[in-house]
Amino acid sequence: MSEAGDPVRARIRAGDRAAFSEVYDAYARAVYNHAYRLTGDWSTAEEVMADTFLDAWRTREQLDPDGGSLKPWLLGMATNKARNANRGLGRRLAFLARRPAPDPVADFADETAGRVDDARRLAAVRQVYGRLRRGEREVLALCVWSGLDYAQAAEALGVPVGTVRSRLSRARERLRRLTDERLGEQRGTYTAKGEEPGRRRGEVEGEAAFAALRLKEIQEGPR
Template sequence: MTAVSPRTDYDDASDVARSLTDPDRFGVVFDRYFSEIHRYVARRLGTDAADDVAAETFLTAFRLRRRFDASRGTVRAWLYGIVTNHVSAYHRQEVRAYRALERAGLDGPADGHADRVAERVDAGAIRRELAGALGELPRGDREVLLLVALGGLSHADVAAALGIPYGTVGSRLNRVRRKLRGLPGVARVIEREERSDG
């Protein structure tokens, strides 16, 4: 993931502010972040849902642009907060997919349904055991882990996106680490995030 520089953050906030009087200006924000948000949703829900959810995210952001407050975080974090709310609408379906993936396994023979379920999560990054465990995590813990693992967000950006204290992000990641200890990929994702968060 490419980190957003402070200069870009300032330009983003300025673009949102300018879009209040010139709505076409919001297109700059859309152009800058749509692909990133779409990739995040695709990894969470699959490419079919990503088209709709990413578009709805930007429609919601456009409608709520007057409420954006740069003192509370970056435009990028604000967009991830909005997309997290939209993904939550798919929450029950997502949990069912994780559980189905766990039952189907990734090593067995492929059938149409198992292939579709495997496409809904990034099978290259989330293995069978992790997928099953993700379905069992409390929603808040799962959101923090997936924003870090799939969205590449820092602690500060996750806190801003979810509207939770910075320390809560670390607490939730620690709780996830304890619950998922020994599962492939989990320790690596959390360690990578902690190194980048400094």
């Protein structure tokens, strides 16, 4: 689908359902994935995606007639929807953090040590991601995982480009620090017990969901 600005935007503003269907086909997956990264829940992400496109259609006449990709416009709406969906997230995280962990299981497969280490780091990222500030989570999701550049992310969030840059820098640094701290806590706990860390209930599912986090890009930034 061509995104070369005026024609597509003009058709959508005029209520062209075929044009809007093209937009949906082009960006539904991106909106859904973005919503999941911000909410951490598949069903909530589906609701956010549906609400995003519903509002996009309802407010189509407010769409800027000039511009390029419609992705920042849609992800900006999805970000706001996810903010509302995340109300109460802190209480849920606090409850989960109080749940006792099951007994760890020793790892006897030396040849899988590298993969286990990667899995532990992914799991640690999953555990600490919610501790980032909302703005930090949003800018990571937009710039790192959704592939927006600084200007597009600024458009999606309605903030200056400099704010996006500073938030992204802080987000990477905090996520790296919190992940390292979490891994250190785990090593200390299991060392004291003379055991190796195993998987918590639901960890396999969590690791699969966060396998696309692109840890190297988070920590090193765009090249």
